[in-house]
Amino acid sequence: MRAATIHGPYDVRVENVPDARLSEPGDAVVQVLRSCVCGTDLWAYRGESPRRPGQRLGHEFLGTVTDTGPEVTAIRPGDLVLAPFAWSDGRCAACADGLPTSCVNGGLWGAVGADGAQGEAVRVPYADATLVRLPSHAASDDRLLNALLALSDVMGTGYHGAVSADVRPGAAVAIIGDGAVGLCAVLAARMLGAEQIIALGHHPARLDLARSFGATAVVTRRGEAAVAALRELTGGHGTHATIEAVGTRESMRAALDVTRPGGAIGWVGAPHGNTDALDPMTLFLHNISLRGGLAPTRRYIDDLLPHVLDGTLDPSPVFDTSLSLESVPAAYQAMDARTALKPLITPGG
């Protein structure tokens, strides 16, 4: 089969790889209908996260089940299914606690030895626990398919940010970052009843999308000027809840500085290299809570799927580009150059 692989910084290829096939009795094989490229894929692309030459890429997909192992009971060939960005066994202590991303038998698509989502098909371990069946009518609805694909990672991650920041009805909320996760966090903050939703970012088109998603204000300034603008918008008090959806030292500093005493930061911008970004004195003196992390999107799919199916939640506009599997290298180039917000990959397209 064909799949995207990485061979070094800025060296993404689409190659012939061994076909995805059953290996364990709980496995399924899924033919990919939709995948996409994530901001964290860029770390591998830029050489910031190490990868072995030939390692697969992509961790977001939905598709059609083509084969199931003898222990699989919840899904069957022909089913339309959605995968979260990590597989999980559904029965360990972490899974029971609602934290499948910490599953003792879990893993991420594209890890060494695993298929990536940017390919024709994927072997899915623990298929019963990992995959979520979708109504078959969705397969013929492009917009709905795209909205469902967002539940694999970015919509669930944005929601995790909002839940972790304890967004409540009436809250003043800041969202640091106008990438796909930040934009989905705007949708989540609106769902949870926030009164003020202030998006911080630097890309006019993305901030327009933030407004259409429910942002009540946008701030395009940087650093201290951004913090000052945000404080002014909140009557000088700062925000009750801040969603950090970038992961740099600067974005965490902004989150610490705009959150009011007793407020909370919902942290979903994966940190890389910024080991001293968490200023202890600010957190401690102001009783600012820091919550979040790798989002348990498998769990959130159960919460969010009904809203996507009934049309009240539609993250599909985060996909601003659509490319075939053979064009995955171009998708990475566009993400890296920030000319694409989030490229959709359609293996059959």
Add this chain to the structure above:
Amino acid sequence: MRAATIHGPYDVRVENVPDARLSEPGDAVVQVLRSCVCGTDLWAYRGESPRRPGQRLGHEFLGTVTDTGPEVTAIRPGDLVLAPFAWSDGRCAACADGLPTSCVNGGLWGAVGADGAQGEAVRVPYADATLVRLPSHAASDDRLLNALLALSDVMGTGYHGAVSADVRPGAAVAIIGDGAVGLCAVLAARMLGAEQIIALGHHPARLDLARSFGATAVVTRRGEAAVAALRELTGGHGTHATIEAVGTRESMRAALDVTRPGGAIGWVGAPHGNTDALDPMTLFLHNISLRGGLAPTRRYIDDLLPHVLDGTLDPSPVFDTSLSLESVPAAYQAMDARTALKPLITPGG
């Protein structure tokens, strides 16, 4: 009047200072019946926290009102009152949010220009909001007075750790630190229904007290051995809730390593100098929440006072030494040498 002052590292004196007296219309003057020495006082003593020569000391006290300004309505001369470790105006946004330690007009006893608790009397700003009236019968009950004094800081701070760590019925809880705050956190974890309460420390007498306060196990090992022991006690899973009551890099590392994925650290060990103690990758990958900070003990007095008055909560055993005001320098020496857990100071004694 007489009061403790500091003139440099290890140079604590008891001197004549100007009498405490009314300055603003909302002030009260309180004659101190009980004060004590706190672990954080040692930072000033050891020169780790800068102080101006002659600055006052001590932030925990209860006593008798001797004078009130014209705007004070809730208390009157003769009342027995308890003070939290910080004053607050009771009407700003932070006070309304239940976070009086972030009051815009607030401050700490012993700050430059303010009286300290280790003295004969204290001028109390915003007396109506800051002070809590106690029943007059308590004045003749030494044990009860000591228990009430603990609400000024250490009991409220330990409780803040347990609340911030989201201790719930049935939880496995670790408490890092066997100082007075850690011991009070044991009491708080028991109050909140924890099933396992594991105290980490190194002082046999303090750990005996932890057991009498409700600890179900104690761990005296250090570093990785302590973490291993704690994991074993929790069936390999780690704790749901961990209370960090020390404030060093090592104690925070232990807290990060013993908390299970999705668990929470209740952080009440004030950080000093350890700006890189908060390992972002551990927090993020395991979705460990970090909550807490400077404890809003004024608020917690309202919650905890009934339990102290009815005898179901008794932190008084944390005071293992009693000294007169003139002996404050000896109290600091004993705290510094760890021969005293928490010295009580009785100005009239």
